[in-house]
């Protein structure tokens with residue numbers, strides 16, 4: 706737990722979020738500023754600043770996270786219609802919260818390439 710990390714606080718339950726999924730390693734919650742009809746963030750409970758800081762020992766965690774995004778897409782009813790998983794990494798990608806998070810976006814036709 707990093708004291709000034711908002712996503713650590715959500716994982717710990719000390720600031721509120723609308724949860725979509727949780728287990729012993731991950732928490733998923735609805736984005737406060739949704740960019741699509743379904744917009745959910747999946748984070749590890751353990752503080753990891755981002756994908757660029759992940760290490761070989763995080764392999765199982767990252768694999769689990771990816772499979773959980775699919776599970777949440779199924780739960781939310783967007784698995785068949787289509788969904789996108791995005792991990793913004795560092796400044797050029799627009800990462801604004803330095804705690805690893807995967808965005809799950811769906812429920813409308815998503816543009817490509819991204820802006």
Ligand code: AMP
Pocket residue numbers: 711722734735736737738739746792793799800801802803
């Ligand atoms: P990124 O720009 O990839 O770092 O994504 C950060 C995301 O976190 C943005 O989509 C924000 O809307 C979202 N966000 C920030 N604070 C909260 C919060 N307290 N609850 C839910 N989503 C949040």
